Amino acid sequence: MYRFFVEPSQVEDHTIRILGSDVNHIKNVLRMKTGEEILISSGDDLEYACYIEELGDKEVLAHVMYVQEAGYELSSRIYLFQGLPKGDKMELIIQKAVELGVHEVIPVATRRAVVKLDGKKEENKIRRWQAIAESAAKQSKRMYVPEVRHVMRFSEAVEHAKELDVVLLPYELAKDMKETKKIIDQIEPGQSIGIFIGPEGGFDEEEVRMAADMGARAITLGKRILRTETAGLTVLSVLMFALEE
Template structure:
């Protein structure tokens, strides 16, 4: 059953209106008609099976039939902080990390980021990132759309560490020296409900100065196994490991 997020809440009769891109997807792509059912998400833990009761030229109306209580969200809240990478790599990370349970993403301009943030085009790009997150959340049957922020500086990132219960930094230098225990210990120290920040550098990794700043701010440096991962692979490795630790091993 197709899933759609909406900012609306059902009225007193349990009805709500769907328009815009979601309307077009339902009517023109999925070719649904009155009587068909969709899943509507109006907020965290507000997931409903709804029936299409009328279709107009630019909108349709659905009526809630029952609330769905099963959740697909990770037991911990994972934010990814990602050094700005080249090309469309960040779009790939947003899509796949959403599928794997990320709750938010904070891009940041690292010393070795080749891409420089264009403020003039920034708003439009951030809108595209959030649209990618929404579509991935619908596809993977999430009940939360990850929030994708506009890029910040490394210094601003370090200043936000107090918002989290635990912070890890994926550091390729640790992998080169054979460090294998920090990430496992980091996971073992977490409890359900924890707010976690995972920090990943751009293609060139972190400079020594950046790594020192992040460690001084409270991050735990972790190797991700014996292989050196690409910048777009590292967050997916981290999320998969967290899912295995909290969902498959319990």
């Protein structure tokens, strides 16, 4: 059954108004008809089971049959601070991070990042990345679309992460796997978690010190060196397994 996302203001009693690009997708791409059933989320943990009541040119009206608490989301909000990678790697990272339960993706301009985005290029990238996040959220039955934020400088990202309960920084010079397992085991459901991932060249030593001063815990991901597009997904997979209820 297809899933769509709406704003809370589009939910009116037993009717939900679907607007924007989803109207064209429902009518002309999926070629759905009145009476067909769909699932709708308005950004909370409620899932609306509906059938299509009316297909208009600018909106689709869906009639709510029943509402249920889906429970698809992790108990903890996980924030991925991803150092800007080369090429299209960010698209894969966002897609898989959303599937694994990330709450927000924050692109970070680090000292060793090769990619530099100017204003217009950044706006286009963010739109593209947000569309990928929405598509992945629909596919993986997420209850809302994780936000892809605008690019932050490393200092801004560290300041943003100060509000989180736990901040993890996978670092190639970290060696103690027992300590890493202990850190992961101590994370409690409901705590907010930040993950800092460096670009292809890794973190600058000053960036590591800056994160450590803020309270980030350096962890190891094993004896093998992982690519930037692999490291964050590895941590997310471990956290998903540890926190899934």
